């Protein structure tokens with residue numbers, strides 16, 4: 001093995017698997033499994049341990065992270081250590097008071113909107129009314145930021161499936177006109193992980209090659225038309241994220257430490273394989289284990305075969321089944 005000391009880059013912490021939504025592409029199958037949220041005292045102790053390890057930034061996800069009652073206490077721990085904190089939310093729970101608490105507690109809030117209208121979004125996110133709630137959440141957050149004078153960035157994240165392409169250009173334009181003080185809108189295609197790696201999902205919803213190009217053209221066209229407005233329209237080309245057998249993590253960004261709600265740490269973000277428990281294991285040791293897992297010859301051989309999105313989905317399914325816990329295996333097999 002190469003002699004290299006990996007450093008901790010970003011922490012992704014799924015605070016809970018509880019979620020009011022039931023998205024068809026959810027990588028963590030949230031809302032349909034035990035919430036597993038930690039007790040507050042344990043969670044805050046873990047937050048301090050993570051902050052002491054000095055990550056560049058921390059993201060709270062889930063599940064719906066705002067359903068973990070201690071999210072703000074944990075955010076305070078990171079912020080008091082000078083670590084930037086971002087929250088990813090579906091927006092369902094946002095009310096005026098919570099919006100103020102959120103924009104004054106964290107550095108970035110991203111609201112997921114995954115369809116150009118309620119008909120498409122609500123089917124993808126598995127709950128009627130979720131489009132309206134997400135749009136209302138954007139309005140509440142922007143208002144809260146204006147009133148409080150907070151400097152929190154507010155963004156919309158759009159994950160495109162095949163059904164969410166028609167009408168996207170018009171929707172992005174209307175979003176910019178309605179919310180010109182958004183910081184950015186980030187658009188990318190769904191990637192084959194979790195429920196989105198299942199064969200039936202891939203067949204119907206994963207973008208085909210020409211649809212990736214179409215998505216990119218839409219984003220570039222909207223960005224060109226709205227140069228005078230403040231929200232940036234960013235296209236994330238997820239084709240660049242095809243897993244690679246190349247030696248990982250030597251870049252400036254460092255190792256990503258992805259925590260499950262129980263405190264278990266994933267070997268690679270969004271995959272079910274684990275490398276240990278953050279409650280009981282030193283963070284530096286976990287960082288080393290993540291690095292070593294990526295260098296494992298079996299994993300590299302699997303990643304060598306990934307040349308397309310459908311192959312990526314197949315390899316993801318295999319890794320999740322072979323390297324996840326017994327509980328993961330049982331849950332994954334029940335999907336079929």
Ligand code: SF4
Nearest residue numbers: 019023026030063090
């Ligand atoms: S909102 Fe997020 S966590 Fe909840 S079901 Fe959808 S993708 Fe999963």
